[in-house]
Amino acid sequence: NTYSVAAAWLAFGLDTKKNTFYRQSDVPEVCELMWYLNCFTPFPMLANAHSFKDKSETAASVNAGLFTYPVLMAGDILLYDADQVPVGKDQRQHLEMTRDIAGSFNHQYGDVLVVPEGSYDERVMIVPGTDGRKMSKSYHNYINIFLEEKALKKQVMSIVTDSLPLEAPKDPDTCNVFALYKLLGSTDQVADMRAKYVAGGFGYGHAKTALLEILIETYAEQRAAYNGWMNDLGALDAELAIGAEKARLVGAETLGRVRGALGLD
Template structure:
């Protein structure tokens, strides 16, 4: 039996390098492995925790879909769908909520972070918390478990969500017998937390991201803003702690990486290193950027692909939901 792999990205901002390196790139690499069945989705309902503007939601959702396709996702070889087009996910979400302890939700990172921020600011602990954000891990568990996902490529900040899905699955299985596959997360250790422009984790929240399909001049300006240390040009540079080198090796060929490693040892200046980073990145992104722009200009193509993907998804989810409900005694 092939292992099921599942990855989703929520439309809460433009796709940035952290999304690509932490989730999209490893997920697409798994798609090339014949041992896996792959499913990718646009997590538009997850995006509702932050985005409440109709036009913005539509534009960002198309942006996520166009990114996957521009970077090489083949919808004929994988299931590629929009989360909102598969109603079984939300039906399962309620079922799983009935097996999810509130204490477990209290410990979810996103919720805890807001509570701590409110406490430090002398505000009500739940200020700014909607129930979508609070129960976010349950919906993510439904995404994962409904597809019997064995492997979930995620960034390091999403590991807890996979663990929560596993905990809820174990609770359900204990009551009704082996039903859900227990998922495992997969992260790229070297790029588990990709630094942003200011050295902190690359995040939309910190406004320190680099959009993946930024046009060349703006991309070069953003790369020039990357924070570097004060090592003089003539002295060797540390590749392990360098944001520039971390990014460079994600887009360069093996021989280029070794050449850059040597230049770091020889004392390349930061300005020159940033220039070389721009060259390999822009060269890699050029083709996908063009495809992305073409797809964004033709949303009807994206709709057709996603609707076809939802049909394929529901061929899996409808029978499994019937099995789940039968086990619980709430279906004929």
């Protein structure tokens, strides 16, 4: 999973000279900082976290790692003295928790941690998943655009639709296939697809085939680049190692301030 995520970023052109690109597990400082921050995080805050509440009905499947996950996210942010953090709407709560945790620490020990501001773009939408919910690996409802074509087709064809027959007119605004297609198609393509839905005689199989074709066409260059990186894991490791070295230099300074404030230096 780490390699595939790293390869995806690089396939889409991330400039590692302008960005610090690293694997979290290569920066052990974040785990140490997380432990210190845990001591300043109240139980009710974690109990109200969406990441916990979404799974709390099946408590037997919830472990301490999931419960304290927001503190790990806070450590990931605070370790690098981030001033601005670009986040989506569904991550707003995590950033607010980070700010609260940093504020609690600073209240007792002075301005040791940088309290970040959130950078929100209201135009950013939530991408729908194959079942109509928010697309998420946790829900297993995502489309992996880097799969080989046969496996990608299987994912696209699994998108949930209603049972209207081929000849029936259909409402594109309630269709999961159309919701994904309109994110990729041009204005004319989306308008043409909408007209076919409304006219009838156009089945969901046709719509899914059109979605598959536009996925392959849109991401052809990125799919090739991704496969190139995945076939050269040594090069991937080298990129990640360079980033980890830079990240650890910044993290060491922050952790030094925290240790000093706590009398642990």
